Structures are given as structure tokens and as C-alpha cells.
Amino acid sequence: EGIYDLLAARGVSRRDFLKYCGSVAALLGLSEMYAPQIAAAVAAGAKLKPTVWLDMGLCTGCTESTAQAGNPNVADIVLDLLSINYMETIMAAAGAQAEAAKTKTIEDGGYILIVEGSVMTGEGGNTLRIAGKTGLEVLKEAAMKADAIVCVGSCAVDGGWVRGNPNPAGGKGVIDVAQELGFGDKPIINLPTCPVNPEWIVAVVVDVLMLNKLPDMDDKHRPKLIFGSTIHDNCPRRGHFENGEFVEQFGTEAEVKQWWLYKLGCKGPQTFTHRREEHP
Numbered sequence: 669e670g671i672y673d674l675l676a677a678r679g680v681s682r683r684d685f686l687k688y689c690g691s692v693a694a695l696l697g698l699s700e701m702y703a704p705q706i707a708a709a710v711a712a713g714a715k716l717k718p719t720v721w722l723d724m725g726l727c728t729g730c731t732e733s734t735a736q737a738g739n740p741n742v743a744d745i746v747l748d749l750l751s752i753n754y755m756e757t758i759m760a761a762a763g764a765q766a767e768a769a770k771t772k773t774i775e776d777g778g779y780i781l782i783v784e785g786s787v788m789t790g791e792g793g794n795t796l797r798i799a800g801k802t803g804l805e806v807l808k809e810a811a812m813k814a815d816a817i818v819c820v821g822s823c824a825v826d827g828g829w830v831r832g833n834p835n836p837a838g839g840k841g842v843i844d845v846a847q848e849l850g851f852g853d854k855p856i857i858n859l860p861t862c863p864v865n866p867e868w869i870v871a872v873v874v875d876v877l878m879l880n881k882l883p884d885m886d887d888k889h890r891p892k893l894i895f896g897s898t899i900h901d902n903c904p905r906r907g908h909f910e911n912g913e914f915v916e917q918f919g920t921e922a923e924v925k926q927w928w929l930y931k932l933g934c935k936g937p938q939t940f941t942h943r944r945e946e947h948p
Contacts, residue, residue: 695871697893709874717876718779720770720810721755724803725796725830725839726785730821731757733863753779756798767799774813780873781814783807784864786823786830787845790838804849807842811851816882817842818857818872820864828862843889855882858889861941868894890940900936905929 672682689707690700723731752759754770761769773779788795793802801809811817819842822828830839846852859868872891875883883891900906905928908914913927928934 691867692871692874695867695894696875706874717815717873718773718776719752719782719873720773720779720814721752721782721784722807722810723756723798724783724785724807724824725788725837726821726823728757728784729863730784731755734866734869770810774810777813777815779814780876781810781817782869783817783819783824783842784821786827786837786839787842788830788837789840789845790836795837804845807845808849808851811846811849811854814851814854816855816857816876817851818859818869819843820859820869822860822862825858825860856889857882857885857891859894860890865941895940897940898937899939903936 672685675682675685686703686707689703689710692706693700693702696702696706753773754766756766759766759769787807788803793804796803798806819825823830823839824842826841827835827839827844830837831841841858843856843858846854846856857872859865859872868891871894872883875881875891875893883893886892886895888895900909903909905926908925908927909930913922913925914931915922915927915929916931917923918932930937
């Protein structure tokens with residue numbers, strides 16, 4: 669009941685929360701009947717799995733997508749309940765207090781590390797400094813005792829737009845420096861896109877809490893539960909594709925009949941990611 673009291677204080681009803689847990693179940697490839705178990709996993713996570721959220725070279729877009737979307741944003745509240753011990757952009761503590769919270773969590777071990785932003789390697793890592801340490805030092809320190817590393821957003825995954833030429837800051841993805849910094853044996857989960865979908869973060873963390881294991885991943889370290897199929901695989905217009913029925917021009921009867929839009933720019937067969945949509 670404690671978790672429902674916390675949610676109610678933030679304007680989220682039990683029904684809304686269980687509905688949200690049902691959507692997380694869908695992301696995990698489970699029946700909505702698992703919603704109560706997911707809710708229980710979230711409640712347990714508040715006590716069992718602390719999280720450190722590191723900001724590297726970033727625009728804070730992924731943080732904004734988590735903190736500013738929806739009214740209220742259940743994903744944001746769930747992430748907050750999952751014991752994020754350090755997240756410098758939104759935490760109340762600052763300076764020495766903030767660093768102490770991070771240091772204590774790292775010393776205790778058994779946490780999930782979430783990384784947002786590019787790893788800055790230019791000038792020996794001195795293009796980014798946090799509390800007197802280079803970004804490389806901060807990342808290495810936080811990664812060494814983490815149970816898993818979740819890279820959120822394209823910048824953390826592969827360097828993102830920061831890596832574009834001429835790249836004077838030496839922006840790279842976390843996985844690009846893992847071996848060099850000594851944590852190449854750590855499980856790394858990549859959640860690309862710009863910005864990341866906060867529901868994916870919740871789904872991955874809940875998967876770890878419920879099953880006590882990492883999700884199956886593809887060759888790019890992306891969870892198959894999210895990136896394992898294309899939009900085209902589950903498209904409601906798929907039948908028209910099978911029949912060779914295409915919309916050749918907007919405003920025609922074929923469009924009204926909702927035939928396939930590939931000839932007009934649909935990228936469903938090449939797209940492995942989507943945002944969940946709710947329809948009234």
C-alpha cells in the first residue's frame with residue numbers, strides 16, 4: 669500500500685498506475701495480467717535496486733523527456749520510486765552533498781548505472797570535468813561496481829550528434845570506451861533515439877527487478893523486447909502490403925481505404941522502434 673500512497677500524493681490513482689504497468693507488460697512481451705506483478709516489482713525496486721544517473725556531454729534532452737512529458741507522467745514517478753540516488757540535473761542536493769550520495773551508492777555496490785550523454789575523450793577527457801574529475805574518471809568510477817549499465821539516448825549509445833565532424837570534444841558512446849576504462853565485462857544495455865523514451869527505461873529496469881536477469885539483446889546491445897521487430901511487422905496496413913495494395917497519391921480512394929504507404933515514404937520496414945500510442 670505504501671507505493672499507492674506515494675502515487676496518490678502525486679496525483680496518480682491506483683487504476684492509472686496499474687494501467688501503466690499493463691503498458692510496461694506489453695513492452696516486455698507479457699500479458700496485461702502481469703500488471704500487478706510489475707507493480708510489486710516497482711515497489712520492491714524502491715528498496716532493493718538503487719540507481720546512479722550520470723550526465724556526460726549532453727543537452728539534457730533525455731532528462732527532459734522523462735521529467736516534462738505527460739500530466740502526470742507516470743514513467744517519471746516510477747523512475748523516482750526506483751531509488752535514483754544520484755541524478756544531478758533534478759536532485760535537490762548539490763555540491764558536496766550530491767557527490768556524497770553518489771560515492772555512498774558506489775561504495776555499497778549493487779546498483780544500476782544509467783548514463784546520458786556522450787563520453788568526452790578530447791584532451792585526455794578534460795573537455796568535461798565534474799567535481800574536479802574528468803568525465804572519463806567519473807564514468808570509470810561509477811561503472812566498476814554497477815550490476816548493469818543502461819545507456820539512454822543516442823549520445824550515450826554511439827556519441828550521437830556530438831560525435832559529428834569535426835568532433836573536437838572527442839565524443840564517443842559508452843560502449844566505445846568500456847574496454848579501455850576497464851569495465852568491458854559489464855553488461856551494457858543501449859536505448860538509443862533522441863531523446864530516449866522513458867517507458868523503455870522503466871521496462872528494462874522492471875525486467876531486471878522481476879526476472880533478476882538482463883533482457884535478451886541484439887548485436888547492438890539493444891533489448892530485443894523493444895527493438896526485436898519492425899513497425900512493419902505489426903502494422904495494421906500489413907495485409908494491404910501482402911496484397912500489393914499501395915497508396916500512390918494522397919487524397920485518393922486508396923488512402924481512404926488505408927492501403928500501404930510505402931511508396932509515399934513509409935519507413936516501417938526499416939524502423940525498429942516506436943512509441944506506444946493510446947487511443948480513446
